[in-house]
Amino acid sequence: MAASKSIAKNASKEVRQRRYFTVAEANRALPLVRRIAADVQHVELERRDLVELSHSLDANSIEIREVERQFDKLTHRLFDYMEELNLIGVELKDPTRGLLDFPAVLDGRDILLCWELGEDAIDHWHETHTGYAGRRPVGELVRRTSRRTGR
16 A cells, blocks of 8 residues: 555646745635645545554455555545645645645745645745745745835
């Protein structure tokens, strides 16, 4: 059975042009993204349950073949959800947590607007190389933009 983390990296076979979001655009996309992220999380938790169950079954049993069939079916469903996110322009980072990144640009460099299932809005961002541990408040982006434009 495939590892969860590698799924997020291999979801799309097609290379698409990267979409960039403003904070407002990312927030407008959240109602749809939130539903897909909840589906992703639910399917991923089901897959993990099947992995746990498989450890208790005989490797040659009929039951293990059924568990593998269910796992494969859930994996295909997970890929479908990930493709939906990809079409929107959102990057899935952790299917268990429902952690997603929205590509954005700050001062001419790529950054990521960060959102996790359970959060009400896009409240954090991070540099592309820092990941979740480098999350910073979105308010910093607004202050930076205001200082540059004089507003």
